[in-house]
Amino acid sequence: MQPGTAACADRAEGTDAPLLVEASGIQVQFGPLWAMRDLNLQIRRGEFVSLVGPSGCGKSTVLRLLAGLLPRTAGEIRVAGAEPSVARRHQVRVSFVFQDATLLPWRSVAANVSLPLELAGVSREERACRALEALTRVGLADFARYYPQQLSGGMRMRAALARALCNSPELLLLDEPFAALDDLTRRQLNEELLALWLRDRWTGVFVTHNIAEAVFLSTRVLVLTPRPARVAAEFHIGLPLPRSDELRGEPEFARLVGAVSRALRACVQPPYGSDQRPT
Amino acid sequence: MKTVARYAAAVGPPITFLVLTLILWDAAVVLTGVERYLMPRPADVWQAAREHALTLLRAAVLTGSAALCGLCASILLGTIVAFAFSQSRWLRRSMYPYAIFLQTVPIVGIAPLVISWFGTGFASIVVIAAVISLFPVVTNVTTGLLAVDRTLAELxxxxxxxxxxxxLKLRLPAAVPYLVAGAKTSCGLSVIGAIVGEMFAGYGAAMPGLGALIAQTHGRLETAYLFAAILASTLLGVLFFSVASLAAGTIxxxxxxxTR
Incomplete structure (x- = not known):
């Protein structure tokens, strides 16, 4: 793992906080294809870590492994010291935001948002209360009774965010949640997401192929190589918090985006090593 | 005014076509001099329909209720079977191929068999209507219960x-549109099943359904009356389909x- 070129790493986040996610030597094989061969990852509580990498490199696979949704071929993953599938049942409140809003069309926005609580057996009154609170936080309080079909793409994604926040997660996994949105909406949601993180300080793992988005949101950016995925470079993003959209015009922001882009290009460029071919 | 114009534009062409067809039909019968028991004139059919209006209406009600009972039974039974299929891979693997295979068995072939098992009468007609309309429900609902979006399952x-x-919260609700689509197909089939069943079973001359009327009038060479009975059967089918479409849209x- 090469050290990143980023200066002034935000030592306040991360270094002292206890580890939440520890993964070492993860191997995942889909048939003859190695999705990852030797992935190592450490995430501390309260961090916001973005994974960037070329399309199809297995970024989403990492999130699914952390959520305990996918089996691995080899290697060790510990979430709060436990197997991911065990951790999400007993140790850690985990939430997942998918690429699509994945709302149930036959449920109102409020009923969609409170689904995680409903599955956890929380009482109806408390569910309604907490769903409304989560909806208020994403600015959708007036749309609680609407149905997903009646919302725009950006609003649906806000509802999906509210659902993910509804169970007060400690670990929030986000799989390119804003990829399908227009640039303006995406930047607006970036700002809102960062504010939500600053407020509650859940641990965020964010997958994207948009480098500016990764730099804007994160305390740390990891660059993944093409399949089989491993961490090629790491950047501590020391940009001051809270951050607003104006930050994107700052030279330091541009410099970090440039540095991450270069690292990404370097690991994508041929010639590929022999170990990157499927065996 | 605008709505009237639009209505006229929608209804005009089919009405024109109908009138032209009736005129051509009448002209053909008169010009060729074909026997009336082979091909009645439109006016004869109208006359027969008016003359036997009450019998036709009663027959339609009877056939309609048998079809409705059969349809309800097939929706209920089909959903239960589909549910069993979705829950057990073993059941699905071993029996689903036959469910598709049975769909191709001609109802005309089973009808006499059902009648010899259940006797002539309402029950047999219901069974025949249910059998013919069962499989669209089974196949559609099974598909619906199994075809759940992968990310929703991950959620x-x-x-x-x-x-x-x-x-309860994902698979069943997600299958509802499939159930509706299956029931819509079954709806038309149940009417056909009831009519075919009645052609074999009937209820006796005192209280015939549409199928029995068709068989009787055909036997007596009352072709105009036969045409009226066929027309009534068609209208019953249209009524069933319209109600089903409306219900499906609402659901x-x-x-x-x-709406697909």
Whole structure:
């Protein structure tokens, strides 16, 4: 793992906080294809870590492994010291935001948002209360009774965010949640997401192929190589918090985006090593 | 005014076509001099329909109720079977191929058999209507219960949903549009099943259904009356289909899914 070129790493986040996610030597094989061969990852509580990498490199696979949704071929993953599938049942409140809003069309926005609580057996009154609170936080309080079909793409994604926040997660996994949105909406949601993180300080793992988005949101950016995925470079993003959209015009922001882009290009460029071919 | 114009534009062409067809039909019968028991004139059919209006109406009600009972039975039974298929891979693997295979068995072939098992009468007609309309429900609902979006299944897994919760809150609601589509197909089939059943079983001359009327009038060479009975059967089918479409639209709208 090469050290990143980023200066002034935000030592306040991360270094002292206890580890939440520890993964070492993860191997995942889909048939003859190695999705990852030797992935190592450490995430501390309260961090916001973005994974960037070329399309199809297995970024989403990492999130699914952390959520305990996918089996691995080899290697060790510990979430709060436990197997991911065990951790999400007993140790850690985990939430997942998918690429699509994945709302149930036959449920109102409020009923969609409170689904995680409903599955956890929380009482109806408390569910309604907490769903409304989560909806208020994403600015959708007036749309609680609407149905997903009646919302725009950006609003649906806000509802999906509210659902993910509804169970007060400690670990929030986000799989390119804003990829399908227009640039303006995406930047607006970036700002809102960062504010939500600053407020509650859940641990965020964010997958994207948009480098500016990764730099804007994160305390740390990891660059993944093409399949089989491993961490090629790491950047501590020391940009001051809270951050607003104006930050994107700052030279330091541009410099970090440039540095991450270069690292990404370097690991994508041929010639590929022999170990990157499927065996 | 605008709505009137639009209505006229929608209704005009089919009405024109109908009138032209009736004129051509009448002209053909008169010009060729074909026997009336082979091909009646439109006016004869109209005359027969008016003359036997009450019998036809009673017959339609009887056939309609048998079809409706058969349809309800097939929706209920079909959903239960589909549910069993969705729950057990073993059941599905071993029996689903036959469910598709049975769909191709001609109802005309089974009808006499059902009658010899259940006797002539309402029950047999219901059974025949149910058998013919069962399979669209089974295949559609099985597909619906199994074809759950992968990410939605993952969503439920992330939030530690039990098997029961996933079934009740995801699989069953997601299958509703499929059930509606299957029931819509079954609806038309149930009317056909009832009519075919009645052609074999009837209820005796005192209280015939549409199928029995068709068989009787055909036997007595009352072709104009036969035409009227066929027309009544068609109208019953149209009524069933319209009601089903309306119900399907309402249910899907309440379910907030796009109408397919």
């Amino acid at each position: 439920f897994a992330v939030y530690n949903a039990t098997r029961r919760q996933t079934l 899907l709208a309440r379910w907030h899914v796009e």
